[in-house]
Amino acid sequence: MPKLQFQKRRIWFPPFLFLISIICGAQAPLPEPVTDQETELGQAVYNELRDKGEIIKSSPLYETLKPIAEAISRVAQSRYPHPFKFFLVHENQPNAFATPGGNVYVTDTLLYFVKNTEELAGTLCHEVSHTIHRDATNRMQEQRKTEMRELGAAILLGPTLAQAIAIAMIGDLHSLAYSRDVESSADITGSDICAAAGYNPWGLVWLFEDFQNADPKQIPQLLSDHPANGTRIQTLKKHFRENPAIFAKFNPDPKSAIPFRVPQDAPEQFLRPQGH
Numbered sequence: 001m002p003k004l005q006f007q008k009r010r011i012w013f014p015p016f017l018f019l020i021s022i023i024c025g026a027q028a029p030l031p032e033p034v035t036d037q038e039t040e041l042g043q044a045v046y047n048e049l050r051d052k053g054e055i056i057k058s059s060p061l062y063e064t065l066k067p068i069a070e071a072i073s074r075v076a077q078s079r080y081p082h083p084f085k086f087f088l089v090h091e092n093q094p095n096a097f098a099t100p101g102g103n104v105y106v107t108d109t110l111l112y113f114v115k116n117t118e119e120l121a122g123t124l125c126h127e128v129s130h131t132i133h134r135d136a137t138n139r140m141q142e143q144r145k146t147e148m149r150e151l152g153a154a155i156l157l158g159p160t161l162a163q164a165i166a167i168a169m170i171g172d173l174h175s176l177a178y179s180r181d182v183e184s185s186a187d188i189t190g191s192d193i194c195a196a197a198g199y200n201p202w203g204l205v206w207l208f209e210d211f212q213n214a215d216p217k218q219i220p221q222l223l224s225d226h227p228a229n230g231t232r233i234q235t236l237k238k239h240f241r242e243n244p245a246i247f248a249k250f251n252p253d254p255k256s257a258i259p260f261r262v263p264q265d266a267p268e269q270f271l272r273p274q275g276h
């Protein structure tokens, strides 16, 4: 009898899953297997965020994020050896951050904060550029010379060291202290990627300009750090002027933006901690 029931369940399981996916919306991507130090660090950060219950497993918000993330990946992927994967996380601050290994984390709050598609695309292009430039790894090398000497010596770090670095990295990514040059460099590469992906690269400029009028508590940390937004705007505008073949066709007026529609109060299901 139990066997029969099991078979019956197996028959019904796929349609049931299908139904769940309709009700709950699109799913988080599956993490990339660990093959080197970058994917290992990426996996360790993923594990930490998952165990804190922050990673959104399924939500209609993924359907909003997905087409933009895919268009950006199509352009950016040739510049980085591991697949870019975009995860939604629940945090009260509008924010986005990238880790080695290709994972990009986008807070649900950011989706509600941006005013148009170009502002979100600009933010994602900026984060992907940090990964292409290997900014997180470079910064860890500066800050943690001892661990990184071990990093250089070992192909894989082992669970303890990888986890320790991951915890420190999450703290760093949230407190964010990239230099102005590193930020501007990610802005510029990001604007190239956005332009190639068909998103108006003025989106990032509009986002910076929005912040000047926003409640300081609401300003995403990724953009509210030391590098003055004004300087970053000037650097971007100079880049646009110097490369008219790429940028002249884009309209600097935010009124030309593509409206961004995000489902209000979208349900969110979370990945659950796994024992380790």
Ligand SMILES: [Zn+2]
Pocket: 126, 130, 178, 183, 186, 222
């Ligand atoms: Zn940045």
